[in-house]
Amino acid sequence: MLKKRRTFSERMIYLSTMIFTFLKLQWKSFFRGESVGVNVMTKVFKWFGIVYFGFITPLLGFLTYKVLKEKLEIEDPFLYLNKNLIYVFAYWIVMRYFIQPIPVVSIKPLLLTPISKSQIVRHALGKSVFSFFNIIAFFYLIPLTWVLINKDYQVNQLIGWNLTIIAFVYITNYLNFILNNNDKLLYSIAAILVLIKLLEYYSVFDFTIYSEAFFYSFYTNPLYSLLPWVFLIWLYFYVFKYFKNGLYIDLGLKKRTEEAKIDDFSWLDRFGKTAVFLKNDLRLIKRSKRARGTVLAGIFFLFYGFIFYFSEDIYGPSMTFFGYLFASGGFLFMFGAFVPSWDSQYYSLMMCQNIEYKEYIKSKWSLVVIGTSISTLLACFIYSFLGADAIFAVLAGGLYNIGINGYLTLWAGAFTKTPIDLDSNKNIFGDTKAFNMKTLLIALPQMALPIALFSIGNYYYSASIGCLIVGTTGILGILLKEQVFNLIIKAYKTEKYSTLKAYKQN
Amino acid sequence: MITLKNITKKYSKQTVLDIIALDIPVGQTFGLVGNNGAGKTTMFSCLLDLIKPTTGNVLNNGVEVASSEKWKSFTSAFLDDTFLIGYLMPEEYFYFIGELRGLKKKEVDEFINQFEDFFHGEILGGKKYLRDLSKGNQKKAGVVAALLGKPKVVILDEPFANLDPSTQIRLKQILKDLSNNNKTTILVSSHDIQDVTEVCERIVLLEKGKVIKDIVTNPKTLKELEAYFKG
Numbered sequence: 001m002l003k004k005r006r007t008f009s010e011r012m013i014y015l016s017t018m019i020f021t022f023l024k025l026q027w028k029s030f031f032r033g034e035s036v037g038v039n040v041m042t043k044v045f046k047w048f049g050i051v052y053f054g055f056i057t058p059l060l061g062f063l064t065y066k067v068l069k070e071k072l073e074i075e076d077p078f079l080y081l082n083k084n085l086i087y088v089f090a091y092w093i094v095m096r097y098f099i100q101p102i103p104v105v106s107i108k109p110l111l112l113t114p115i116s117k118s119q120i121v122r123h124a125l126g127k128s129v130f131s132f133f134n135i136i137a138f139f140y141l142i143p144l145t146w147v148l149i150n151k152d153y154q155v156n157q158l159i160g161w162n163l164t165i166i167a168f169v170y171i172t173n174y175l176n177f178i179l180n181n182n183d184k185l186l187y188s189i190a191a192i193l194v195l196i197k198l199l200e201y202y203s204v205f206d207f208t209i210y211s212e213a214f215f216y217s218f219y220t221n222p223l224y225s226l227l228p229w230v231f232l233i234w235l236y237f238y239v240f241k242y243f244k245n246g247l248y249i250d251l252g253l254k255k256r257t258e259e260a261k262i263d264d265f266s267w268l269d270r271f272g273k274t275a276v277f278l279k280n281d282l283r284l285i286k287r288s289k290r291a292r293g294t295v296l297a298g299i300f301f302l303f304y305g306f307i308f309y310f311s312e313d314i315y316g317p318s319m320t321f322f323g324y325l326f327a328s329g330g331f332l333f334m335f336g337a338f339v340p341s342w343d344s345q346y347y348s349l350m351m352c353q354n355i356e357y358k359e360y361i362k363s364k365w366s367l368v369v370i371g372t373s374i375s376t377l378l379a380c381f382i383y384s385f386l387g388a389d390a391i392f393a394v395l396a397g398g399l400y401n402i403g404i405n406g407y408l409t410l411w412a413g414a415f416t417k418t419p420i421d422l423d424s425n426k427n428i429f430g431d432t433k434a435f436n437m438k439t440l441l442i443a444l445p446q447m448a449l450p451i452a453l454f455s456i457g458n459y460y461y462s463a464s465i466g467c468l469i470v471g472t473t474g475i476l477g478i479l480l481k482e483q484v485f486n487l488i489i490k491a492y493k494t495e496k497y498s499t500l501k502a503y504k505q506n
Numbered sequence: 507m508i509t510l511k512n513i514t515k516k517y518s519k520q521t522v523l524d525i526i527a528l529d530i531p532v533g534q535t536f537g538l539v540g541n542n543g544a545g546k547t548t549m550f551s552c553l554l555d556l557i558k559p560t561t562g563n564v565l566n567n568g569v570e571v572a573s574s575e576k577w578k579s580f581t582s583a584f585l586d587d588t589f590l591i592g593y594l595m596p597e598e599y600f601y602f603i604g605e606l607r608g609l610k611k612k613e614v615d616e617f618i619n620q621f622e623d624f625f626h627g628e629i630l631g632g633k634k635y636l637r638d639l640s641k642g643n644q645k646k647a648g649v650v651a652a653l654l655g656k657p658k659v660v661i662l663d664e665p666f667a668n669l670d671p672s673t674q675i676r677l678k679q680i681l682k683d684l685s686n687n688n689k690t691t692i693l694v695s696s697h698d699i700q701d702v703t704e705v706c707e708r709i710v711l712l713e714k715g716k717v718i719k720d721i722v723t724n725p726k727t728l729k730e731l732e733a734y735f736k737g
Contacts (some may be wrong), residue, residue, distance in 0.1 A: 260595045260635045276605045280591065286595040287635065349589040352554050354579045354655075355607045422592060422637075497558045504588070 018119055049444075050132060057136055061143030063314070065151065071313075078148060079212060082219075086211035088195050089168055092133070096176040097186070098297045100133050111247065121243045125236070128173055137169045153219075160222020164215070165230035167226070174232075174239045181242075273355070277363035278370075284342060285335075288422040291342065294334045301330030302379055305394070309386060317463060318455045321470075324390065325397035325450055327379040331371035332401050333446075336409045337416070339364045344419040344503040351500065358489050361410065365485075368406050372398060389463060396471035400450050403477030407484050408446055414491040416500035507532045507659060507691045512562035515548055515715070523548045523559070523715040530693070530708075532658075537684045537706030537723075538695040541733065545715040546695040547585065550663050553693070554583055566659065582607075583661040584652040587644060592637030596647045598627045599636060600654065607655030609676065614654065620727050621650050624676045641668045648679065653684065660684070661693045666701045700730040 004460050043175030068077035098133075112119055145158050179186045199205040218224050263283055268275040285291045308315055308323035328334070335342075340361075343350055350360060375400030383390040477484070508530040515523035523545040530536050538546050551557040553564055563570050566577040569666040583589070591599055597618075604614035628643050635667065636644060649665050665681075666674050682705060696702045702709055703723055708737050711719035711734065719734070721727055 160609065259633045260638075261633075262595055262597065280594070280602060283598070284593055346588055348554075348556055348585065349591070350581050351556060352578065352581070352589075353603070354608075355606055356575050356578075472661045497556075502557055 003503065004315040008052070018115065019123070021115070034202065045370050053132075053136060054139060058143045060326045061140040062147060064144055064151065068295055078153065078219075079216060082215040083208045083212035085165075085215045086196070086207055089172060090196070092169070092180070093172050093175065093189070094193075095134055096172060097179055097291055098300070100128075100131060100176055117244055118240075120247070120275055121240055124243070125174075125177070125240060127179075129170075131173065134169055134173055137166065141165060157219050157222050160225040161215075163277050164218040164220075164225040164228050167225070167232045171228065171232050171235055174235045177239050178242065204497040271366075273359055274363045274366045277360070278367060281342070281367050284422070290420065290422060291335070294338070298330035298332075298334040298375070301334070302327050302375060302382060304330070305379070305383055305390070309383075309390075313474045318451050321397070321454045321458075321463075321466070322447060322451050324379070324383070324393040325447060326382070328372060328376040328394055328398035329401040329405060331375050332368055332409055335371060336368040336406070337412070338418075338420060339368065339413045340499075341411060341413070341416060341420045341503075345422055349502055350498065357492060357496075361489060361492060362485065364413075365406060365410055368409065370404055371443075372387075372401050372406065376401075392464060392467050394466035396474070398473030399471045399478075401474070403474030404450075405446050407477065407488060411488050411491055414488070414495045414499070417499050419496075419503045419505060432462060507565055508693075509565040510549075510552075510562065511565075513549075513552060513559045513564065514561045515552065515557065516560045522713055525549070525562075525715075525717055526715065528710070530691060532691055533689040534708055535681065535692045535706045536694070537709040538693065538712065539697070539699055539702055539703035539709060540712035540718075541735075543714070544712040546712060547663055548715070550585060550661050550693065550695065553661060554581070554585075556585075562615065565635070575716075577659075580658040581661070582654070582657040583640065583663075584601045584645075584648040585661070585663040587641075587648075589648050590636050590644055593635055594689075595635055596632070596639070597653070599647060600651055603651045603654050605712070607657075609655050611632070617654060618650070621680075624650070624673065624680065626673070640666075642670060642673065645669060646673065656688065657690065659693070660690045663695050664695055664697065665694060666698055667722070674701065680707050699735065700728060703728045703731070 064081065065077045068074045068080055111117075141162055145162060148158055149155055179189065195208050200207060218228075259397045263286065265275075265279040265282055268282075270280060286294050304326040305320070305323035308320045314321050326330050340347065340350075351357075376394060379394045379398070380391050383394055450473070453469045453473060454463075454466035457463075457469040508528075510525050510528040512527070513525045514521060515524060524545075538549065540546055548557060552559050553566065553571065555564075555577075559574060563572060565571075566581060569577040571577050591602070594602065600614050600618055601611055604611070604617075609617070622630075627648060629639070629647055636647060645665070645668055649662060652660055652662065662697070665677060669677065678701065681692055681694070685692055686705075694702065694706060707723055709719070709721045709723055709727060709731070710717055711721075711731065719730075721730065
């Protein structure tokens with residue numbers, strides 16, 4: 001049979017109707033969901049965050065040259081930048097893996113419709129082009145290039161260099177698709193990254209020299225930038241094929257199972273009834289990729305303080321304190337923000353078991369407290385070489401996170417009715433993101449009060465007094481535990497039925 | 507044991523449950539039948555305080571379920587897969603429920619071992635998490651967990667669905683033994699009227715949320731129910 005070739009305009013019409021159909025489906029799933037209110041709120045926060053980064057990133061682009069030249073007294077900041085690009089991209093891959101959501105289209109129902117498989121995959125891959133993680137690169141590159149041109153770097157050569165960087169940004173974009181579905185590749189890349197860092201740390205081998213030579217060559221020979229683009233195009237088609245071939249329910253859409261092993265956490269039994277739940281939560285973190293990723297992300301935030309410590313001149317002491325506060329709160333804001341959603345799949349079971357609601361919530365609180373205490377101790381250790389002030393700030397932040405933010409997060413949990421599909425990472429089109437930006441953005445308002453308290457103390461007296469005020473507030477919160485708990489339980493009890501209903505939408 | 511008074515559940519204008527009075531005495535094996543949308547699961551959810559009825563209240567052993575949590579210590583249930591914790595192994599799941607019911611690990615082991623036949627070697631000692639078991643095996647684990655710790659009231663929604671014939675027969679025997687030996691009040695719903703008539707001493711038929719028939723099981727019951735469902 002002869003296939004009629006479509007004209008260009010017919011193709012365009014077809015394409016736009018397809019895109020429209022997909023968008024309509026997603027629109028419906030958003031507005032017909034149980035927790036529309038929460039969704040809208042998180043969207044608002046998300047845009048708030050995007051605006052924040054959209055503002056801060058160009059600023060970084062403008063300042064990179066100046067800071068490197070004047071603060072760090074580096075002779076050629078552009079060379080220095082190229083030297084470190086290898087780490088920038090390494091970091092970018094890691095960030096993407098943990099944060100960037102893989103575009104999700106509910107695949108199975110579409111398989112039997114006249115929408116072609118290529119169309120489905122193209123939609124998923126195409127959507128990611130406009131991901132925050134790609135666009136933000138332009139926000140940085142444009143002002144940076146503008147500054148560089150003003151510092152007498154060659155325009156046409158900079159264009160070649162920019163094209164190269166953009167190609168690499170998109171290579172990490174599509175690499176992320178594969179990493180999310182291929183554990184072996186993930187572990188090998190992780191091992192290579194660690195190895196590079198170790199070899200450099202012990203000065204066995206310095207990759208940055210090669211990074212410098214490699215990336216700088218695209219500046220000296222702009223034509224070379226074709227090569228990464230060729231690679232990018234190849235990678236796109238590789239990913240495209242990979243996903244298209246996976247569109248069978250016994251291949252890519254099949255659940256991957258792992259061999260189960262019993263974990264005996266009986267040493268926890270000394271903590272009484274709380275231990276019963278703690279044991280399960282530990283197993284959850286160990287066995288669910290999503291929970292595991294969230295905890296790992298929390299660990300990243302341990303190092304958050306450094307960002308603001310090294311740029312205190314720009315952001316001021318209040319932001320440095322913000323960094324320390326986040327360092328101890330990583331677990332709380334990442335994992336804690338999804339309590340009780342972690343139990344969403346079996347919430348009815350929890351509601352029928354021989355345990356009172358209060359005890360259940362208390363066990364969740366204990367988990368958050370233990371996580372935050374460990375984070376605080378680790379952060380104290382990490383920042384100890386920055387001096388006593390840093391330790392003091394970390395401790396104050398930790399106390400506040402336990403005494404105030406712990407309750408706030410739990411209380412907010414009564415209203416965050418987002419079900420979490422713990423097993424969803426099991427298929428390649430599933431929602432593989434370990435956590436998303438929205439948790440982070442919900443956490444931001446919680447930071448406003450302690451920073452205000454610190455700033456007042458710092459403004460009128462000193463940083464130590466500021467820390468003291470924040471720490472004392474935290475201790476007060478811990479002392480008021482029973483009263484606060486009664487309020488939290490009340491919120492949970494009124495919300496119980498609608499939470500159960502929302503979780504059923506899993 | 508369980509008393510329902512003036513229970514109604516309305517979603518906007520649609521009434522999905524409307525029970526004026528229903529009393530289930532201690533030790534009774536109670537069966538609930540009806541077509542899809544008759545309100546079986548809604549009724550069980552109300553008994554477990556998972557859904558708040560629009561009017562009326564439920565007493566479980568004298569405890570009002572919506573205002574007190576005391577009923578939780580002597581009541582257990584398995585309604586659907588939201589009663590399973592997917593990332594646990596079956597053993598861990600049994601220990602977890604057992605611990606909440608105040609059982610020691612050894613006691614749980616002893617209890618579980620009685621069900622070796624029922625499990626058919628597919629639940630214990632395997633290398634799978636509950637999420638990776640088949641629907642039928644998941645149900646077996648869930649039902650047995652609901653029997654842990656000698657509850658006075660056991661509520662099972664569609665316990666026979668998804669089970670293979672041998673397992674169905676074994677499960678019926680287990681439920682019969684339980685009601686004969688322990689004076690346990692058992693509430694079961696099913697689409698299979700034959701299963702229910704075999705197990706239950708009393709059968710209530712729901713239609714659009716209302717009690718249509720309330721029968722003490724006798725040799726004619728199956729015929730009577732069949733006549734209803736034929737329309």
